[in-house]
Amino acid sequence: MPPLPKRKYPKSRQGKRRSHLAIKMPHIVDCPRCKSPRLAHHACPICGTYRGREAITMPAPELES
Amino acid sequence: MRHRVAGRHLGRETSHRLSLYRNLVTDLLRYERITTTEAKAKEIRPMAEKIITLGRRGDLHARRQAMRFVYDTAVVKKVFDEIGPRMKDRPGGYLRLTGLEPRKGDGARMSSIELVDFVDAPPTPRPQRVTAAPKAAAPVAAAPDAPALEPAEPTVDEAEPEGESAEAVAEETTESASELAQDDAEEREAGHSAE
Ligand SMILES: [Zn+2]
Numbered sequence: 001m002p003p004l005p006k007r008k009y010p011k012s013r014q015g016k017r018r019s020h021l022a023i024k025m026p027h028i029v030d031c032p033r034c035k036s037p038r039l040a041h042h043a044c045p046i047c048g049t050y051r052g053r054e055a056i057t058m059p060a061p062e063l064e065s
Numbered sequence: 066m067r068h069r070v071a072g073r074h075l076g077r078e079t080s081h082r083l084s085l086y087r088n089l090v091t092d093l094l095r096y097e098r099i100t101t102t103e104a105k106a107k108e109i110r111p112m113a114e115k116i117i118t119l120g121r122r123g124d125l126h127a128r129r130q131a132m133r134f135v136y137d138t139a140v141v142k143k144v145f146d147e148i149g150p151r152m153k154d155r156p157g158g159y160l161r162l163t164g165l166e167p168r169k170g171d172g173a174r175m176s177s178i179e180l181v182d183f184v185d186a187p188p189t190p191r192p193q194r195v196t197a198a199p200k201a202a203a204p205v206a207a208a209p210d211a212p213a214l215e216p217a218e219p220t221v222d223e224a225e226p227e228g229e230s231a232e233a234v235a236e237e238t239t240e241s242a243s244e245l246a247q248d249d250a251e252e253r254e255a256g257h258s259a260e
Contacts, residue, residue: 042164043177050163054185056100056177 073104086112091136093160094144098179100165106178110160113178117159120149151182 028037031044033052038044048056075082085105090113093099116135119127123145131141152159158181165175 039164039166042166045166056165 073108075104075108087134087136090116090134091140093178094135094148095137095140097183098177098185100175100177102168103162103164103174103176106162106176110162110178114157114159116144117148117152118157120144121152123149148180155181 027040029040030036031038031047031049033049034044034047036044036046038046043050043056045056048054075085077085086109089099089101089105089109093109093113094116112134116131119131128141128145131144132138135141135144148159161179161181161183163177163179165177167173168175
């Protein structure tokens with residue numbers, strides 16, 4: 001015989017247990033440069049900038065310099 | 066309990082982890098900006114900054130101490146000849162972390178770590194646009210000019226204007242500078258989303 005629940009847990013108790021399971025929304029802000037949504041305190045994945053400077057290396061033009 | 070013990074294990078044995086640190090620090094000093102997980106970036110920052118401080122000192126003993134950690138002697142030379150002098154008047158804080166989008170695949174927090182005076186290569190000035198402008202101004206004069214330029218700047222797009230019909234060239238003449246800038250911005254964006 002497998003272990004079994006001792007009693008039926010009502011829907012209200014199930015709901016109370018799950019009241020903390022909601023997934024929180026990540027903190028999204030609008031990029032000041034290109035207005036697209038980005039994570040707060042992270043570089044914008046669209047324009048590659050954070051606080052006005054480039055934070056993501058562009059595909060390098062390797063032929064020059 | 067593992068209380069008040071500094072440092073991350075990063076899922077590796079000690080020797081593996083040390084190797085990883087030395088690889089990351091060497092590459093960071095070589096390329097001046099690298100992209101890695103936030104945890105690794107935060108781990109190597111103090112190590113890399115200590116190497117740069119050695120570079121600021123500049124004496125032989127400091128150089129030998131740097132050699133003990135950095136894998137590449139050329140990178141040590143760079144630290145002492147370039148980065149050290151650049152950071153001469155900066156009392157630490159040579160590196161900057163910037164958070165990036167979580168990694169696709171495992172959602173790991175990613176970060177770029179760079180020297181604070183790192184200047185990104187300016188958005189590629191698009192050589193074919195530069196050559197297109199004089200061509201548009203004097204289409205006849207530019208024609209003999211184009212073959213000479215081609216070996217110097219062999220880009221895929223450059224061949225395009227030559228193959229274009231006369232109307233297309235005339236169309237480019239009317240393109241204003243602001244439109245060109247907008248085009249560039251769009252192309253850069255396209256490059257990002259393709260990554
Ligand atoms: Zn943006």
